[in-house]
Amino acid sequence: MPDRTPALARKPAARHLSFRHGSTGMTWCGLLGLSVLFTVPLHYLHLPAAILLGPMFAAVVxxxxxIHLPIPHPAFLLAQGIVGCMIACSLQVSIFSKVMGEGPLFLGGVMCVIVLCTLIGFSLARWKVLPGSTALWGASPGAATVMTLMSQGYGADMRLVAFMQYFRAAAVAVAATVMAHGATPVMADTTTAFWSMPTSWAAFAETAGVIVAGVSLAHVVRLSAGALMLPLIVATALQDTGLLSIELPPWFLAIGYAVLGWGIGLRFTRATLRYAARAFPYIMLAIMLMLGGCGLMALALARVRHVSVLTAYLATSPGGEDTVAIIAATTPGVDMPFVMAMQTVRFVLVLFTGPFLARTLSRWVER
Structure with missing residues (x-):
């Protein structure tokens, strides 16, 4: 009789383990199917980071x-390295040559946007609309994916940061598209060209090597957000010296963004969504203040710089750099170098000063 009890206990356990193993495969299939279901309409609506948002929404469901489906930690780190190399593609020294000729104007416009968004984020944090330094990271004007990924390493709630960052990016995309009027039909052709662009497999292998090396080094030295920052720095340096031609095939980017989306989305809980729903009116008000403030700056910039209001607005838009770039490139009368120079300068400043500002201001919030 004493020997039968363990045997009976083991049988249900074996069945339970088998069921879980089988259900995991079905869960992955369901996650992939939902990801495609969400991504396709977002892609055709030209929303920013659709290949990240679709998988993230699917994971949230x-x-x-x-339903728990943990993403392997190495895969999540490698996905961050992919984003780092993608950012490095746009960090070209030639863009900054334009800044040198109009330094005060560029720096003044960029700093005004950063100060405005930082003050709004600080107010949200001070009023306890979002926990801890979450609002400071969520209000950061640009580098949405980077700020979302880095926020976790500094104690913020990455789920709520993602909610605030990508909702603002979508709002910026809609506002910029409305300002540009006929930009949407052209964007479809640009997006199709992106998905069908050719791939150099030799350059892709070198880029993948940089990603793996950078992520591995970040793991060894235990650098916070190093999985993203080290590949970004190394790829930018090698690209500027002509030693690397960064090649990121669309399918490779899609895999990286999907893993990031799943990693963020699977961290959500019902309690988190309830919290986000309660804070939504305040977040919406903050985003409207950002857009309105940047609109006023655009009017002042257009008068001082003698560029079109649309050019000035695209240059000062708080985030959504990829969408702004497409609109600027496909809309007649827009000063593309001016827009991208200001967007890139702000991106770099946010990238390297955002963590410092969030840490510093969070101490004031906690007092």
């Missing part, structure tokens, strides 16, 4: 239903 599973997470709130308490």
């Amino acid at each position: 599973l997470a709130v239903r308490e």
